[in-house]
Amino acid sequence: MRAVLCRDAGGIDSLKVEEVAAPDMIAGGVRIAVEAAGVSFANLLVIAGRHQNKPPNPFVPGTEIAGIVIEVAEGVGHVQPGDRVCAGLPWGGFAEEAVVDGDNVFRIPAGLGYDAATQFPTIYATAYGALTWRARLQPGEVLLVHGAAGASGLAAVEVGKALGATVIATAGSDEKLAVARAHGAGHCIDYGKTDFRDAVLELTGGLGADVIFDPVGGDVFDKSLRCIAPEGRIIPMGFAGGRIPQVPANLLLVKNIDVIGVYWGYYMAWGKTRASAAKRARVRELYAEMFALFEQGKLAPLTYRSLPLGRFAEALRLVENRSVMGKIVLVPYASEAQP
Numbered sequence: 001m002r003a004v005l006c007r008d009a010g011g012i013d014s015l016k017v018e019e020v021a022a023p024d025m026i027a028g029g030v031r032i033a034v035e036a037a038g039v040s041f042a043n044l045l046v047i048a049g050r051h052q053n054k055p056p057n058p059f060v061p062g063t064e065i066a067g068i069v070i071e072v073a074e075g076v077g078h079v080q081p082g083d084r085v086c087a088g089l090p091w092g093g094f095a096e097e098a099v100v101d102g103d104n105v106f107r108i109p110a111g112l113g114y115d116a117a118t119q120f121p122t123i124y125a126t127a128y129g130a131l132t133w134r135a136r137l138q139p140g141e142v143l144l145v146h147g148a149a150g151a152s153g154l155a156a157v158e159v160g161k162a163l164g165a166t167v168i169a170t171a172g173s174d175e176k177l178a179v180a181r182a183h184g185a186g187h188c189i190d191y192g193k194t195d196f197r198d199a200v201l202e203l204t205g206g207l208g209a210d211v212i213f214d215p216v217g218g219d220v221f222d223k224s225l226r227c228i229a230p231e232g233r234i235i236p237m238g239f240a241g242g243r244i245p246q247v248p249a250n251l252l253l254v255k256n257i258d259v260i261g262v263y264w265g266y267y268m269a270w271g272k273t274r275a276s277a278a279k280r281a282r283v284r285e286l287y288a289e290m291f292a293l294f295e296q297g298k299l300a301p302l303t304y305r306s307l308p309l310g311r312f313a314e315a316l317r318l319v320e321n322r323s324v325m326g327k328i329v330l331v332p333y334a335s336e337a338q339p
Helices: 041-047 120-134 151-162 174-182 196-203 218-224 249-255 277-295 309-320
Strands: 002-006 015-019 029-039 064-072 084-088 097-101 105-107 142-145 166-171 187-190 209-214 228-236 303-308 327-331
Touching: 002 309, 015 309, 029 084, 029 120, 029 309, 041 309, 064 097, 064 120, 084 097, 084 120, 105 277, 120 151, 120 209, 120 228, 120 277, 142 151, 151 166, 151 174, 151 209, 166 174, 166 196, 174 187, 187 196, 196 218, 209 218, 218 228, 228 249, 303 309, 309 327
Parallel strands: 142 166, 142 209, 166 187, 209 228, 303 327
Antiparallel strands: 002 015, 029 064, 029 097, 029 327, 064 084, 084 105
16 A cells, blocks of 8 residues: 655655555454545654654554545444544554554544544544533633634634634634634634734633633743633643743632643553543543534534645645645545646
């Protein structure tokens, strides 16, 4: 099969498409013909050797896929060959086939396309789990979402709106804010033109946001601590801004706020983590809830572009340059001549 292979930690230029052996089946595994694979900022970190997941070299990047089941291991009963599924895996997605732990494979609704389905294994699941399980977002609360036009940000905007929150979105251009507004943001702030701290405080009557979803980090996180409501919850989802911020403990004390970590790989038993049967059941309930919201029209994953596997470098550079609105996906079986 064809796959994008990383032989040594480095940059995008260190990768290339190669003919490799199909992955071996594993106990409890599901083999999937990959129809689409999501491309993310986390992929760049893994390729550079700067992510908490450190696959053994050589490896195939890619953590979120959608496709068709072509084989199941003995004892797997919740999916069968021919099923349309999405799946999350610690690596191995940028390929024509992938073998995934069956507990991390989920049948998708009939109306959900493969491109859009790639966003559910980690993007929507992280946003939904973060806002419900961890941040306990309530109807009527104010949710501030940074990087609101990216895949993670848009997912948080949609989930927050579906949960009954008032959503304030920040992004760096009118075009990106228009996308966030179309996906449910009630208020939009261009942080390049306006101090979002002052704007958030003005919009909330000086109280601040109850929950802040931050995939940017750096200065954005620091400033967020200045516009969070008492007993507010801030979720550092990533560090696309380049700097991992430090939290002044005195602010936690005087403002009664929570800083909440959410690593979805913990719930999918990636790396050294383990998942109990109860935790697995809870995850399946979460996916059922998300797919129900999709069928109600409340979640609408945005695909920025679909590119053939051979154009993986172009896809990764678009993500690296932060020019993607929604998600960019690789399509392993697409013609390389696709525009």
